[in-house]
Amino acid sequence: MKKIEAINLLVNNGWAKADAERALVDLDFSQAPDEFTVYKYSSLFAGKELINRQRAQAAQKGMVTRKTKEIDLKTAENTDLQNIAQVLDSQNSKLSKTNEKLLQVKDQLEQDNRRLKNLVDAIRLRITIDGGKLLQYEDSEIRKALSKWFKGMQG
Numbered sequence: 143m144k145k146i147e148a149i150n151l152l153v154n155n156g157w158a159k160a161d162a163e164r165a166l167v168d169l170d171f172s173q174a175p176d177e178f179t180v181y182k183y184s185s186l187f188a189g190k191e192l193i194n195r196q197r198a199q200a201a202q203k204g205m206v207t208r209k210t211k212e213i214d215l216k217t218a219e220n221t222d223l224q225n226i227a228q229v230l231d232s233q234n235s236k237l238s239k240t241n242e243k244l245l246q247v248k249d250q251l252e253q254d255n256r257r258l259k260n261l262v263d264a265i266r267l268r269i270t271i272d273g274g275k276l277l278q279y280e281d282s283e284i285r286k287a288l289s290k291w292f293k294g295m296q297g
Contacts, residue, residue, distance in 0.1 A: 145171045148180045157184070161191065269295060 143151075145166060152162035165187035169175060175183075273292045277285055 143171075143175055143177065143180060145169075148175070151177065151180060152184055161187075165191075266295070 148166055148169070148171070149159065149162045152165065153159055157165075162184070165184040166180070169180070169183045270292075273288055273295075276288050277292075
């Protein structure tokens with residue numbers, strides 16, 4: 143049997159042409175091997191090649207499993223980060239509303255403080271005017287007491 147006939151025999155049995163050629167590389171065709179010898183050589187190659195391909199396939203499956211786990215982990219992390227971002231956005235919104243309310247209260251307090259200061263100043267002015275009028279009286283004791291009281295009011 144010639145090499146081409148042996149390759150065609152294996153191809154007809156479902157082998158790939160490249161695999162058939164590699165299986166028969168070491169076979170000596172100068173001795174005209176028979177069909178049984180071709181199958182024997184091809185079965186030796188098939189066993190070695192099957193083990194190599196199974197190992198390669200297992201390695202590929204392992205890589206796929208690792209990558210799948212990494213993708214799942216990254217997806218879970220991404221989901222967690224999105225949830226945290228939503229919570230932070232919600233809290234920022236609440237803080238912004240609270241801040242606006244605090245600013246309104248602060249403005250109201252400042253206005254109230256200005257009104258109160260104006261009222262206190264008006265009372266002091268009125269007391270000063272009225273005290274000045276009382277000091278015009280002749281009685282020296284009233285004048286001394288009012289003077290002392292007036293100095294105490296001025297701080």
